[in-house]
Amino acid sequence: MSGKVKMVTMRDVAQASGFSPATVSIVLNNAPLARYIAPATKKRIEDAAKKLGYRPNAMARFLRSRRSQTVGVMIFDITDPFCTPVLRGIENALYQSSYVPIFTDAHNQRARFERYLEMLLEHHVEALIVVANWLFVDIQLLADLSKRNITAATIGWEVPGDSVSSVMVDNEAGGRLALEHLYHLGHRRIAFIRGPKMLIDSGPRWRGIQKFAHSVALEIDPSLVVQLPDELEANSGFEGGYRITEELLERKKKFTAVLAFDDLTAFGAIRALTKASVKVPDQCSVVGFDDVPLSALAAPSLTTVRQPLEAMGNMAVNLVVEGIKAGLEKRDWSISRHKMTPELVIRDSTRTMLSAADD
């Protein structure tokens, strides 16, 4: 019943079809030399392979051809809902290219990142994709990769230098979209929850906000601007949004809308508002950023600036696959930095200012 199934090797296929392993290899891989192989031969070999249930041994193949058909995927914290769609995008694109992802999660710890990097190198991944949306460690290490001829791409982060491609959302445009929306709904007294200082997204998002405010001569009240602390956990945004909003409410400063750094922060804000019996969106509108999957499901569903997360995962794969190809063909190739366009998704957490509610 549980007898060992002997592995079928190329040698077996050769034997069965009456040709040599060399020919079998050429045919089954459709190598350049396959042009010269007689059609009848091809057929016999392919039939034999199918009949025996031959399955190439990826490891043995790698040893000779240096292709592991494997890509490393390093996520900084899978717990962050931001990551799931990105991962889906990566997985799907890799599947199209017949690569298989090796999945690692750094838990936001530098030591873990390093150990995993080591493991990925031992497994000779052909490329590395890093999803680094919430991250405070510097990843200088990545720069070394190019020396090892491993193309790499980051999502949600940029590495200085010219060795790593990156895919990010256009944060400035996104910040602008968010404020523009609130502004057009008539909101003027808006509370802002800025992202943590050390997060790469925080700056540009705020800049987009400021620029728009300036362009319509909207005055931003400094006492309504609060910054999230530099916390390590990805989901700390919720806590932060909650606490900050609570404080704002206690200060009795009036505001009719909250522009949160991201969706989780927005949920935290909503929780605080609801607890203080401030109805969302009737008495206060809330906008998020990211459009993580739960934003559509929550009650009220969240108006937010959508990052095309799945597309970003896709994009990163395309970049590294191109890099791999270039390396194979010894072509020149240079990295690129992509900025994806964000999109405003209007749902139930925002509504027009009723003139009465302003005070």
Place this chain on the structure above:
Amino acid sequence: MSGKVKMVTMRDVAQASGFSPATVSIVLNNAPLARYIAPATKKRIEDAAKKLGYRPNAMARFLRSRRSQTVGVMIFDITDPFCTPVLRGIENALYQSSYVPIFTDAHNQRARFERYLEMLLEHHVEALIVVANWLFVDIQLLADLSKRNITAATIGWEVPGDSVSSVMVDNEAGGRLALEHLYHLGHRRIAFIRGPKMLIDSGPRWRGIQKFAHSVALEIDPSLVVQLPDELEANSGFEGGYRITEELLERKKKFTAVLAFDDLTAFGAIRALTKASVKVPDQCSVVGFDDVPLSALAAPSLTTVRQPLEAMGNMAVNLVVEGIKAGLEKRDWSISRHKMTPELVIRDSTRTMLSAADD
């Protein structure tokens, strides 16, 4: 600048240390034979390896030793929030054992499952873990795995026969917990949204509910029992819960609580109730099942029956790692089926029945 970094092989370490590759291998792997190696030798070899930055080549190693240090992880739909904590649990446990996960997502498609299975076999994963929480295809295929000497474990699903281990929550106990909670809060007119017929969890959960109802002589009104349709998408639960609840409300049947099949269904229900201006939990309590990450974040936060998802991922890894070890040592070993204990998590979506609200 971007000069190729030549790979450091064991041969290089041998050369540098003045011993043979055989000795180097024995020392670096701490193989049984290492007992006989002089301490001084060990030191010199280890030093040389460190100085050169030697990194074993996982592929080459596999070829000889048959150990790929790789485990296949097949998820049926990563889009389902249920999967994230499970994945985290798997990842973490594998990391402890120095295995690296190859991540695949079947998108709930049989063809994709098969293709991925093929790829995993080509990569000679040492074991396979399948997360099959929402799944209608039969996975008879898995039974073949044991023939190939690959231990496998499923999470959230059981394969007939004695070749695949499994980890599930005790659905019956969970169903009981949910109803018990509502009952003790004083609810008597309860609407039930049962899981899809073809889902393995649906039966036992309902059985737990019925048994508890029977034990306290609670009458279940058949007209308040609705079943989710057999939909393929994991997130269809939300839609289903929404529609079903809408219908129930239209029928004007009175109920003071909804016991939903899972959290997503519960969110759908809450959405429908809210839309119909029925306040949750004031006018209607809602219980979910699973405790997916967003349940704590939503407003109102969801009372639910928690599956220990991360622990389940852990458990599955432990099972297959044991299986791998047994295989290596040619020990006998038999699969096991684990039932994890669920736990009631009380949050803000349920509250005691106010006597007035009953009619």
Place this chain on the structure above:
DNA sequence: TGTCTGACTTGAAACGATTCAAATTGCTGG
């Protein structure tokens, strides 16, 4: 008849590690 041309096919050497059986060395005891 002998040589040359394709048109196919293959032998044999890698790739980098592991694994025994066997070799080497230095002693010990008879």
Place this chain on the structure above:
DNA sequence: CCAGCAATTTGAATCGTTTCAAGTCAGACA
């Protein structure tokens, strides 16, 4: 002075593929 032993170390085969340079062979042509 040598057999025999213990303590270390290693040679060489092997894992399954890929990849060229080189082989075979039939027929064409001179």
